[in-house]
Amino acid sequence: MERIDKQTIVDSVPQKGFFGQPKGLFTLFFTEFWERFSYYGMRAILVFYMYYEVSEGGLGLDRNVALSIMSVYGALVYMSGVIGGWLADRIFGTSRAVFYGGVFIMLGHIVLSIPGSVVFLFISMALIVIGTGLLKPNVSSIVGDMYSETDRRRDAGFSIFYMGINLGAFISPLIVGQVQKDYGFHWGFALAAIGMFVGLVVFVLTRKTNLGLAGSYVPNPLTPDEKKKTIKIVSIVTIGIAVLLAILIPLGWFTINTFISLVGVFGIAIPTIYFIIMYRSPKTTEVERSRIIAYIPLFIASVMFWAIQEQGATILASYADTRTDLEFFGFTLSPAWFQSLNPLFIILLAPVFAWLWVRLGDREPSIPTKFAFGILFAGISFLVILLPAYFSGPDALVSPLWLVLSYFIVVLGELSLSPVGLSATTKLAPAAFSAQTMSLWFLSNAAAQGINAQLVKFYTPENETLYFGIIGGVAIVLSLILFALAPKIKVYMRGIH
Template sequence: MWERFSYYGMRAILLYYIYDTVANGGLALPKETALAIMSIYGSLVFMSSIVGGWISDRVLGARKTVFLGGVFIMVGHIVLATPFGISALFLSILLIVIGTGMLKPNVSGMVGHLYSKTDTRRDAGFSIFYMGINMGALLAPFIVGTLGQTYNYHVGFSVAAFGMFFGLVQYYLQGKKSLASIGLKPTNPIGIEERKKFIRSLLIVLIFVIALFGGAFILGHLTISFFINSVSWLGILLPVYYFIKMLTSKNVTDEEKPRVLGYIPLFLAGIVFWSLEEQGSSILALFANERTNDTLFGLSIAPSWFQSLNPIFVVFLTPIFVTLWTKLGRRQPSTVVKFSLGLVFAGLSFMLLMLPGLLYGTDVKVSPLWLFFSFFIMIVGEMCISPVGLSITTKLAPRAFESQTVAIWLLADAAGQAINAQIARFYTPQTEAAYFGIVGMVAVITGIILILSKNPIKKLMGAIH
């Protein structure tokens, strides 16, 4: 809960801090650069989760990895709370990306190890865990956002750091009592030969990165734009590498390869969906600050508060959809149809935001209800995709890649945000209506294409639906 509090609290005001004027305590970077940085930051968080999962499984164990990740996150927020400008921004992003990558994929794994697979309390345990996460995400924008935008951005970041510190203390003290031996040791310790192979691979990667950025520096191209473009390409090419590796691996059977091919359209649909959903903290946050009235029914609303809508709607809609799918039983839509519906809802949420610009122009502020209903429609779509995305990934992934299934699904979000870093530049007051309309229509059309292709996809998936 406290990690999500610190993360969502920081994210609620980070965009505004990056592009706000120096007089207001911001960094005064161009808005399009601020939007791209937010997307790249999110993409790196999901990519780093792959490394964090590996460190836990092979080297440190989940318990130490989670604690160390929390320390990195806390230090990252402390750095962001210092008045050292752009240098502090990028150092803090690096620290928080490393920390979140170590913490995020391993906490849920430890919750799973608290119960046996047949324990009837297992689902209830995950429900409590899920509620805790969303409570932290829900409260953070109100507290951190209010302090950051009312008093000083650095005060807000300091509160986020304190939240993570409190979480670390609680985790350390309560962990000894509640977790016993869970996560103390790596589940699949790396051997001597594997360690040598890993070190060689790591050196090759480091040499490549140093050569890439060193060459850019020598040629005078080492800019924020170069960094953004490099991470964007990485976010897009990494999934391509994973799928090529799976389809060409000798350890993947002839029966499993068609399933991988059947999974690819769903993965691409996931990229499109997360591309739209993750714009809630960038494009929609900008819309909240610059195009939305700060009062509703006589109550003042800070722009950062809109970031609480996502977890509020998730908490509200999750039990409704769980009940719906349970009641429908075998009559519930297939995974392909659910993904299609999710994309259509995501597209409609963006197309709704096209209307204020068309009806009133882009030089006036509009009712907060436009964003309220846009977020609501988006989360309805998320209910159709997010809960089943990891599930279908675990079902369709080859046995040889079972331990990497979480990483594969997270890469859809990473790729979606990598794309956002590139398309965010097209959002301006003059192009607002066209931007929301085109991006929304792309999602709707993708959903329609997916549902029209459901029969060949289901054929590739075999008995898994």
């Protein structure tokens, strides 16, 4: 398909209809709401499912192995966005990618809802990794398609979209956690599958009237020669990997720990390669190359932020289960419910941040400055969580209010960085790599979780003060460096604000 001018796409979308935003934001808001309901509902109980004993309905895995697998799973979910973005940019467009991704995710949850072994767990993970890679970067890319580069509603629109993500993420741990408590893990996973099905229905029924041309085009389609070359390369690589694994696994040279280490390496290597390819591409203009340079320190800051934030589903989830007093004012808390804190605070504060950016107008902080605030708050959130161990020791159960405070502070950082990062990515992306650059943004999360898969091995209740202190301190130092570099980065952004 011939490339469509960006303004033509914007003009095809009804521009009024959802909180003063383009009408298509309704479709994408609720599609992502239900996708996040399914994902975060599953994630809220998955780590417990892995390390709880078989007698408790779990798989009985070692706790540290379960935490590492959880981090690797998250890394692969976001790494797969590279493939999803490439498929959207080169083969079938972002709208179809979103639909196909939703189908894979739903199938993954269905498999997980069937009582089985570790094999079922990994099959489910593979399906959800593929599906999320297709859906997540591309649904965000469609949001960017609906706005012109000069539309000042863009940041506010992404904040509203981000609130939809977190509304689903807030509700699901409460409901799925309760279903798991009353009926078992597999019924909780089945509920996640139903959530994704509802999201697919919303998308299919409303996309034609609300999205116009957004997501319907292929920005950089493969030529016939490129298709043949791609099929050949994919076939060779697939066969090569299969043969290699068939040899290494029986010999004991490829284990879970080996795989975890490889994911960490790929988490750093893949985005590095992507930056080089986009920068050197003949389809990238001089202005776009300058913007790519500006994007690199933002990417590094994002890795640091997500390395802390994503430990809310691993280290802090285990902390809630084993180190926290779950009897609170006569109520017995479920450790899964703490996964609702992050999205709850985002729901409450996202409108405030959206209003603040619009209200400040020309005084609004630059994108690099917002990123610096993001990792500053993330660092502080880890310094806060080390305090109860410092005061009470590693054996005493701590008040759940410490976890509440830590989640609250990291949300201040998330709202300074994450929706702004989504918006900045659509602004700074080279035209020929629009969906793939959005995939690159999510690779910052993949890199962070690949690093976390190694970091979580060092956590024990005995050394948690040192663990939280070092990671939090590094984040604060990096934030100060970014504050200092912000004016220079802004120059390289070439007019993007």
